[in-house]
Amino acid sequence: MPVAAPRSAGPSRASVPEEQPLRKLYRSADGRMLGGVARGLAGHLGLPVIWVRLVFLGLFMADGLGVLVYAVFWIVVPLGIGGRTSEPRSVFETTPDGRRRLRKPDKGQLFAVLALLFGATIFIGNVDTGGNTNYVWPMLLIGAGVVLVWRQTDNARRARWSEVGRRRRLLQLGRAVAGVALVGMGLTVFMVVRGSAAQLGNVLTAAVAVIAGVALLAGPWLVRMTQDLSEERTMRIRAQERAEVAAHVHDSVLHTLTLIQRNADDVGEVRRLARAQERELRNWLYKPEGTGKDEDEEPDTLAEAVKKSAAEVEDKHGVPLEVVVVGDCPLDEKLTAQMQAAREAMVNAAKYGGEGGAVQVYAEVEGRTVFVSVRDRGPGFDPDSVPQDRMGVRESIIGRMQRHGGTARLRSVPGGGTEVELEMERSE
Amino acid sequence: MTEAAAETTERRVRVVLVDDHRMFRTGVQAEIGQTDRTGVEVVGEAADVDQAVTVITATRPEVVLLDVHLPGGGGVEVLRRCATLMAAAENPVRFLALSVSDAAEDVIGVIRGGARGYVTKTITGTDLVDSIFRVQEGDAVFSPRLAGFVLDAFASTDAPPVDEDLDRLTQREREVLRLIARGYAYKEIAKQLFISVKTVESHVSAVLRKLQLSNRHELTRWATARRLV
Numbered sequence: 001m002p003v004a005a006p007r008s009a010g011p012s013r014a015s016v017p018e019e020q021p022l023r024k025l026y027r028s029a030d031g032r033m034l035g036g037v038a039r040g041l042a043g044h045l046g047l048p049v050i051w052v053r054l055v056f057l058g059l060f061m062a063d064g065l066g067v068l069v070y071a072v073f074w075i076v077v078p079l080g081i082g083g084r085t086s087e088p089r090s091v092f093e094t095t096p097d098g099r100r101r102l103r104k105p106d107k108g109q110l111f112a113v114l115a116l117l118f119g120a121t122i123f124i125g126n127v128d129t130g131g132n133t134n135y136v137w138p139m140l141l142i143g144a145g146v147v148l149v150w151r152q153t154d155n156a157r158r159a160r161w162s163e164v165g166r167r168r169r170l171l172q173l174g175r176a177v178a179g180v181a182l183v184g185m186g187l188t189v190f191m192v193v194r195g196s197a198a199q200l201g202n203v204l205t206a207a208v209a210v211i212a213g214v215a216l217l218a219g220p221w222l223v224r225m226t227q228d229l230s231e232e233r234t235m236r237i238r239a240q241e242r243a244e245v246a247a248h249v250h251d252s253v254l255h256t257l258t259l260i261q262r263n264a265d266d267v268g269e270v271r272r273l274a275r276a277q278e279r280e281l282r283n284w285l286y287k288p289e290g291t292g293k294d295e296d297e298e299p300d301t302l303a304e305a306v307k308k309s310a311a312e313v314e315d316k317h318g319v320p321l322e323v324v325v326v327g328d329c330p331l332d333e334k335l336t337a338q339m340q341a342a343r344e345a346m347v348n349a350a351k352y353g354g355e356g357g358a359v360q361v362y363a364e365v366e367g368r369t370v371f372v373s374v375r376d377r378g379p380g381f382d383p384d385s386v387p388q389d390r391m392g393v394r395e396s397i398i399g400r401m402q403r404h405g406g407t408a409r410l411r412s413v414p415g416g417g418t419e420v421e422l423e424m425e426r427s428e
Numbered sequence: 429m430t431e432a433a434a435e436t437t438e439r440r441v442r443v444v445l446v447d448d449h450r451m452f453r454t455g456v457q458a459e460i461g462q463t464d465r466t467g468v469e470v471v472g473e474a475a476d477v478d479q480a481v482t483v484i485t486a487t488r489p490e491v492v493l494l495d496v497h498l499p500g501g502g503g504v505e506v507l508r509r510c511a512t513l514m515a516a517a518e519n520p521v522r523f524l525a526l527s528v529s530d531a532a533e534d535v536i537g538v539i540r541g542g543a544r545g546y547v548t549k550t551i552t553g554t555d556l557v558d559s560i561f562r563v564q565e566g567d568a569v570f571s572p573r574l575a576g577f578v579l580d581a582f583a584s585t586d587a588p589p590v591d592e593d594l595d596r597l598t599q600r601e602r603e604v605l606r607l608i609a610r611g612y613a614y615k616e617i618a619k620q621l622f623i624s625v626k627t628v629e630s631h632v633s634a635v636l637r638k639l640q641l642s643n644r645h646e647l648t649r650w651a652t653a654r655r656l657v
């Protein structure tokens with residue numbers, strides 16, 4: 001690829017205002033007429049497109065050399081991202097000509113088409129004098145088919161950048177078929193013209209035989225290659241999955257195990273870490289979707305809110321909370337208040353009743369009623385003996401529920417654990 | 429513990445442990461396998477489905493502690509292949525699922541396959557022994573979480589089908605399940621509802637039967653909604 005050239009060719013035009021850094025040659029996907037070679041070259045060299053096109057046209061007339069050069073460029077140079085992105089467009093906008101061209105593309109294209117037709121007529125005229133006219137049309141047919149198919153590959157590549165709709169895809173398929181048909185037709189006509197039509201049957205049989213032979217010979221190899229390819233792909237996917245699992249295990253489990261080793265003497269801390277880790281891993285393994293890491297987001301349903309509160313209390317106080325949720329509903333203002341009360345109840349249960357084993361949290365949505373129960377098996381207490389100035393239960397739980405139109409019941413027997421029941425009607 | 433030990437030493441129950449995790453088997457064995465103290469006698473162990481079926485058929489235990497995730501088809505497969513043993517008129521083999529997973533599909537799956545109970549592996553040794561005895565006596569063992577799943581499965585928000593009374597939970601059964609889900613022990617439930625412990629147990633067994641028999645829309649719908657099937 002002629003990458004080193006631009007400096008010498010570009011600055012000859014005084015109108016190139018800015019020095020571009022090293023530019024790589026791409027064919028332009030945007031504003032192109034055939035393969036985008038001319039446009040790409042023009043952008044690369046900092047010349048107006050029309051110049052490049054004229055040069056190609058001139059070469060074209062020199063016994064079709066331009067076609068050859070153009071074809072080589074087309075094959076070798078990769079298609080670049082077109083004028084939709086900023087890069088190639090900015091290249092064009094540096095030259096005043098190019099800018100004008102971009103604004104009025106119709107005129108230029110019209111001119112180019114005219115020039116192409118002109119060239120074509122000359123070309124055909126040239127060939128005409130060569131002798132047998134009959135070869136021209138098949139050649140043209142074949143050429144058109146080839147061009148169609150080649151542009152097809154360009155489009156396939158471009159489809160990676162921009163989402164291509166189904167209709168576009170159908171169009172592409174149609175184009176491919178049309179291209180193949182054109183080439184086939186051209187070849188047939190070629191044969192007919194050459195006068196070998198009489199042996200068409202024989203030739204076809206021979207061709208089929210050859211193709212079959214090639215298929216037989218190369219078939220196993222091709223199958224093997226596709227198999228290898230797909231195998232390699234699955235291996236890669238598997239490796240990626242393994243890497244992801246390894247990363248997760250490293251992020252969570254390994255770190256926790258290290259922490260546990262360091263805090264081996266502190267039973268409460270070890271238990272807390274293990275519980276938190278168990279919960280996270282469980283989320284990650286059994287949750288249908290999600291990574292279990294998006295717990296930071298604000299919950300918007302009741303079940304999530306209960307689980308999140310319980311998880312936080314569990315982490316903070318090192319007491320296991322067993323959460324059971326039946327049904328689910330979106331959170332509204334009243335339920336948010338209920339959740340706050342429930343959280344307070346969980347904190348109390350973990351603080352004062354945690355020695356008796358796991359705290360049971362139960363939430364149920366039944367119709368319009370939402371019921372939450374928090375139960376511990378701790379020592380319990382006599383609710384009436386709580387001094388008037390202690391506001392935890394009275395204000396945070398009972399008061400809050402009543403303010404929002406719900407009810408809270410507290411049942412506690414000394415020695416028999418404590419249970420807080422919260423009931424709230426949903427607002428909608 | 430001493431009281432419980434005194435209570436249990438008279439009874440004996442033969443148990444087979446099915447779990448593909450050798451270390452876990454060893455741990456459980458150490459915790460419950462001291463027959464003199466707990467009354468549990470571990471008569472066999474298995475690490476996969478084929479082995480499990482062989483061992484269970486050979487030893488005819490009273491209770492099988494069954495892991496849900498097993499090589500060779502999982503706990504459900506073991507249950508399927510041991511169906512005749514479960515249904516036997518004399519000395520039926522009973523299954524208690526013991527799993528690290530408390531995912532709904534695992535729980536509901538083995539219960540519907542015929543397991544008499546479901547406990548998670550975080551359970552304490554004492555509770556596990558207790559559960560084994562309860563299963564051996566023919567009762568169902570419901571953890572709070574399992575009760576929650578069952579309630580969820582039967583809770584129909586849409587208009588209920590009329591002719592499927594059999595599959596609905598009665599008010600009492602629902603109450604009992606709800607209390608289990610709230611962490612009450614059977615004894616506490618009995619006290620709360622002013623019924624006997626035996627009645628509680630029969631309610632729970634009825635729920636279990638309904639869960640196993642029911643193959644109605646509710647479960648399907650429930651599972652579909654959670655993308656379990």
